[in-house]
Amino acid sequence: MSAPKPELAIDPDITRARMPPAALYRDPAWWKALCDGPLARGWHCLGVADGLEAVGAARPLVLLPGALDEPVVVVRGGDGELRLLANACTHRAHLVVEQAGCGRALRCSYHGRGFALDGRCTGAPGFEGVAGFPGAEDALARYALAEWRGLLFGSLAPEAPWREVIAPVEERAAPFLPARWRHDATLDQTFEFDGHFALYVENYLEGLHIPFIHPGLNARLDWKQYGYASFAHGTLQVGVAAAGEPTLPLPAGHLDTARGPVGALYFWLFPTTMVNLYPWGLSLNVIEPLGPARTRVRFLAFVERPELHDRGAGSGLVQVELEDERAVLQVMKGLAARAYRGGRYVPHAEQGVHAFHRMLARTL
Ligand code: FES
Ligand SMILES: [Fe+2]
Numbered sequence: 001m002s003a004p005k006p007e008l009a010i011d012p013d014i015t016r017a018r019m020p021p022a023a024l025y026r027d028p029a030w031w032k033a034l035c036d037g038p039l040a041r042g043w044h045c046l047g048v049a050d051g052l053e054a055v056g057a058a059r060p061l062v063l064l065p066g067a068l069d070e071p072v073v074v075v076r077g078g079d080g081e082l083r084l085l086a087n088a089c090t091h092r093a094h095l096v097v098e099q100a101g102c103g104r105a106l107r108c109s110y111h112g113r114g115f116a117l118d119g120r121c122t123g124a125p126g127f128e129g130v131a132g133f134p135g136a137e138d139a140l141a142r143y144a145l146a147e148w149r150g151l152l153f154g155s156l157a158p159e160a161p162w163r164e165v166i167a168p169v170e171e172r173a174a175p176f177l178p179a180r181w182r183h184d185a186t187l188d189q190t191f192e193f194d195g196h197f198a199l200y201v202e203n204y205l206e207g208l209h210i211p212f213i214h215p216g217l218n219a220r221l222d223w224k225q226y227g228y229a230s231f232a233h234g235t236l237q238v239g240v241a242a243a244g245e246p247t248l249p250l251p252a253g254h255l256d257t258a259r260g261p262v263g264a265l266y267f268w269l270f271p272t273t274m275v276n277l278y279p280w281g282l283s284l285n286v287i288e289p290l291g292p293a294r295t296r297v298r299f300l301a302f303v304e305r306p307e308l309h310d311r312g313a314g315s316g317l318v319q320v321e322l323e324d325e326r327a328v329l330q331v332m333k334g335l336a337a338r339a340y341r342g343g344r345y346v347p348h349a350e351q352g353v354h355a356f357h358r359m360l361a362r363t364l
Contacts, residue, residue: 006030008361014354019342022335024360025196031292034198035067037364041159042271043144045286045300046084046152048183052076056104056117060087060097063154064272066290070156072143073097075106077117084145084154085119090138106140115140150180151284153273159363165233169267172236173277176249178304181282187301187309191321195328197272197289198360200297203324203331204266204274204285205235205352213323220245220313225259228348230355237352239264245312246279264313268352270359278314280305293332297321 006029011017024030044064052059055076063070071087073096089096094110105122106115113124119140127133144155146162153162170177193200203209207226211218220242227238238255241247241263248262255262267275274285281304288296299317303309334340345354 006033006364008357008364010354010357010361012358014345014347014351017345017354017357019345019353020357020360021342022337022340025198025332025335026292028292033364034289034360035064038271038360039064039067039289040156041363043146043153043155043158043162043165043269044272045284046074046145046154047300048181049082049147049150049152050183051100052082054102055080057100057102058097058106059100060095063156064288066288066294068156071095072154073106074145074152074154075117075119079118081118082145082147082152083118084143086141086143088140089113090121090140091124096140149177150182159270160233165269168229168231168234168236169269169275172255173248173250173265173267175251175254181302182304184301184303187303189299189318189321190296191299191325192290192294192296193325193329194293195295195325195332196292197287197295198356199328199331200287200295200324201268201271201356202353203328205237205268205356206346206350207237207239208346208349209327213327214320216316217313217320220315221263222260226349227255227259228351230351233359234267234269235352235355236268237266238262239266239313241312246308247312248277248279268356270356276314278308279312280308280314283314283317 008020046061052074055078058073058075060073063072073085073087075083075085077083087096089108089110091108091111091113094108096106096108096115105117114122116122119142121134121138123134144158146153148166210223222240222242225240229236240260245263248265250262265277269275272287276283282302284300286298286300290296
């Protein structure tokens with residue numbers, strides 16, 4: 001008999017609520033539940049759409065290695081549409097697309113089964129006389145794929161459509177978002193640490209810790225004016241620029257949560273995407289949960305105004321990241337304490353953390 005599925009209950013009233021127990025981050029049964037629920041149902045960044053313009057262009061990838069381990073392939077169909085397909089042959093599960101390329105159809109190299117660019121099975125040698133072959137179930141399964149201003153996002157079983165997930169960003173930032181983000185890979189950074197991805201998310205979702213662990217960032221933001229908002233599938237934190245620091249070109253009064261000139265908009269999209277908008281452009285944090293005690297975070301840089309890259313809240317990001325990771329590692333160690341029961345929330349400053357826990361509870 002399998003163990004009962006872990007259940008997480010978070011009081012909707014933040015003044016009464018208690019945070020999840022340590023088991024969420026440490027128990028293998030909870031890890032599996034997080035993979036099957038929140039991670040399978042959330043949207044994840046699949047990188048940039050550059051290079052997939054031509055009909056037949058295909059890029060295989062593994063969605064969340066170490067967590068979902070899902071082999072998928074992004075393919076541009078003959079109708080011009082980009083699709084996310086299961087990259088496992090419907091015969092005996094050999095990978096269909098083994099490397100990025102471009103062709104008129106997909107063909108499994110193991111026994112030659114063919115697929116159209118939309119995933120339909122078109123035939124296979126030796127299957128003459130097999131009843132009902134090929135049928136709909138011989139097609140490659142299709143998953144959800146969305147393109148947002150040149151970035152690709154995918155989900156195996158989305159809790160909500162992408163347009164609902166990205167809506168808070170579009171509603172607030174559209175005036176200064178480029179039609180297509182331009183990736184500057186020379187500025188990308190990759191980090192890995194021995195901590196649970198949910199701790200990294202929690203840390204990101206509150207600015208309460210800024211004056212304690214980020215002295216440099218604290219000088220570039222007016223911390224007392226820091227603002228928060230929560231949505232159905234994400235959150236926003238508004239960093240108000242300290243005097244003399246660069247700001248985002250937002251029309252006055254455009255943001256109800258802003259209590260001064262905005263130096264940074266920190267959007268988080270459930271569960272693994274952080275859209276950090278700075279005066280210089282976008283720093284996208286892509287979180288890859290590698291296991292219950294290991295996480296990779298990739299910073300992807302999209303620069304619109306290079307002259308501002310080393311100024312304001314969007315500068316010194318590596319230093320801030322290392323300070324955050326250190327805190328996450330210390331929490332990871334503290335969670336081993338048998339006495340820890342899950343703490344209470346600071347109502348004004350930990351509403352994003354509370355919202356995250358409620359989203360986990362909803363999708364577990
Ligand atoms: S596994 Fe693909 S043709 Fe057999
Ligand atoms: Fe931080």
